Amino acid sequence: MSGPGGIATLADHKRKRIDELIARTSDAGGVSLIRDAGRRLLRNPTAIVGAVLILLFLIIAIFAPLVAPHDPVQRFPELTKDLTVDNIPGATAGHPLGSDPLGRDFASRMIYGARQTLFVGVLATLIGLLLGVLLGAIAGAVGGWVDVLVMRLTDVMLALPSLLLAITLVALASRSTQWTVIIAVAVVNVPIFARLLRGSMLAQRESDHVLAARALGVRQRHIVLRHMLPNSLTAVIVQATLTFAVAILDAAALSFLGLGDPDINRAEWGLMLGVDGVRYFEVRPELAYFPALAIILVALGFTLLGESIREALDPKNRR
């Protein structure tokens, strides 16, 4: 599975788990498996709960301007009036969740937060996925020293705990912006996706349905596009769903460490929790409770959905 003269022990284990995922999702092939999995998914209450959670947050994110009572960056005189570091006004008429430390409407910031948080999570996941898939596909397709190089690089990246790698990457940039956070969190996931895609492609090259297609004289390009890619992508989609939860949590952790987006107007849950939430925890813990709850629920939603999809695709559960 791994390239010649494998490097790191660390990665061996992560690699093994990725390979397991590949084995589970890529053997037994094609459309009927996916249709089967879809049917099982719809009957699985866990999947439904996950999907409903995600959908709920998606709707809030899309319709934030309609749902939110106020502009998330506007400071309100009635809130700033008595505002001190020791006194942040709670719920009042017109401001159901009270004020944030700068006299802005907390409820509106929470609602707009869905947008920014999903934006960070989706983008970080997508960038990681695209780079990883590209890298994995190149390694798999070109082979030779390119493959070796790519695999060694991913080994090294997997040797560092993901958050530590993200910290390092942010530290690399001279100053933080929203994009350094997104990119750092995205890059952490590149080796995972790269290995996943490459491994899945290699595994399938030898699988029965691809051999059968080849024996029937189906053209190489057709085999790759119609037979191999769809199967590899199911594994990638499962991983992406699970990655999303991790991405949001990592972004929040970076904010907490002071490496987050410095824009004080930005309403993003990780930022709200990691900066104001913990700073004013003793004054007004709600500033932490609400974004934390939102993060837990949305991470939970993606984890539930991802694991249900994985379970549904597992040929073991095919009865």
Added chain:
Amino acid sequence: MVRVILRRLIQLAVTLIVLMTLVFFWLRSLPGGPVDALLGERATPQTRELLTRALGYDQPIWVQYGRFLENVVTGNFGNSIRTGEPVMDVISRSFPATIELALAAIIIAVGLGIPLGYLAARHRGRVLDNATIIVTLIGISIPIFFLGYLLKDWLTQSVHLFPPSGRISTGLGNTDVTGFFVLDGLLTRELDASADALWHLVLPAFTLATIPLAIIIRITRASVLDVLDEDYIRTADAKGLRGPTIRRRHVLRNALLPVVTTIGLQTGALLAGAVLTEKVYNWGGLGTLITDSIGGSRDYPVLQALILLAAVVFIVVNLLVDLSYAIIDPRVRVK
């Protein structure tokens, strides 16, 4: 077996060399290069010139690279920008604190995780099992620094059960032998210091243990369920063996195999979690060192040493895990 270890050690060396190379070029790719990183942007051209020559940055790149490798191998990472002390001194001072915390977290995660996962599997589909699944799902979905603040708020502010921060109360444990405060107290017979240090350890350790604990519970549960379905368990039943014998001898041993691997992988999560946990509880270990090294001006000499250290710890722990795996699973031993 010896060959496996040797091969792994070579792999370790290769990974480290690649990593060091990346770190080397990373430092040189910084805007203004490492000299600016060390001096800041306001330094005069003269100082800059001086330092460039002193550090050998006027030499060809391959000479620099060679000297860099030599320094790393001899543990000479230069001086911290923040404090001016040698990097190795700074790190070895913070090292015991983090190890103490991480060990406590691992003990909690393994000591609670395996029994709880096992119990959940035995009660499959019933209340206990479902409750466990929900709690562990929340455990991996919660930002652990938030959980840290939550525990701190409930158990040190609302109820004065635990101390809110630090490793030991002031005035206690003045004799520093190993740097592991719980152990130091025992060695110097200051039992009150040991107990106090242990008391300080409880909340941070539980906070840090959250994610590994949740994951170990889930893996153990899934693994036990897999094993219960195995044919050899049916054979054991057909032999008429007693329930406890089957569980101890046949189920647990096989079910632990994937758990052992997981424990190795979780050291990664532990290192990352330590950064967050130490900040919450003002712990003063390597995690705090990382936070301090990136806050304000970035302390690159310390950072690069910490990155290499993290990789070494992770790789070595997983090597040990592999070896213990070979002890449990005869199939690996032979290969």
Added chain:
Amino acid sequence: MPLLDVRDLSVVFQRKGTAPVKAVDGVSFTVEPGQTVGLVGESGCGKSVTSLAIMGLLPRRGNKVTGEVMFEETDLLTLRPQELRDRRGRDIGMIFQDPLSSLNPVIPLGVQVAEVLERHQGRTRQAALKQARELLDAVGIPDPARRLKEFPHQLSGGMRQRALIAIALACKPRLLIADEPTTALDVTIQAQILTLLKELVDDSGTALVMITHDLGVVAGLCDTVNVLYAGKVVERAGRHQLFREPRHPYTDGLLQSVPRLDVDRGGRLHQIRGSVSDNIPWPEGCAFAPRCDRVIDDCIGDTVPLEPTRAGALRCTNPVPREVPV
């Protein structure tokens, strides 16, 4: 008095959200002491489930077992789990289809043999290991002292099945249930294992229930044969009787689909059309009817009872006629 008397045994699987499945439907048969009885049928006919139900090895949840399994004087189905454990491995031994997965991969073979002796005969580990060595020797495993310390993956498939036989027979049970014991083995090994089994049960007087889909196994081993189809016994007869004069069209079909060297070399092999899942969609009538060449209207009407015959028993409204002696 029979050693084992299975009366009207039924097993219904019930999984949440799915219709209940009747895997075993009123199966009755007896095993006399020292006798070898075959349960024959294609996969999915309920033969393995029957054996697991007799042993009380079906998963505790998701199924319902009714009927009686009289072992000597006791109904095994009414025993408390602990009492059943005391009997399994001591009075009744069992061997399974896949010898590799049926042995624990991380425990030395010696312990896996010894533990059954420790459990039922109160041996110490040391005494049990000594006896285990003799047992391995008796089932034809060479160099048993060394094998005791080895792990299942170090043994060949045939060795593993021999080891499982040694385990099952360690406490000299009065009944051995063998569930497809040769299916996972190479053809050359199959014959060795069957010969070994036959020798061992003949020498020790152990009764054997042989579960198989392979009529060749039946022909070489069994005194009495029960043919199962869709969870029901459809025909029972002595071995010679069954092979000479099958009455049920299903039995007849099975026999005709075995390649034979002595007749009709040029002709095609007979095959039974359809598969075991092609049942009539209502509970009454003969389950084999949709696949049967001899089907008549009565077959799909009322429940067809199992009627005693001179040779044994038969469940068929339109059986294959006996050959009339000329």
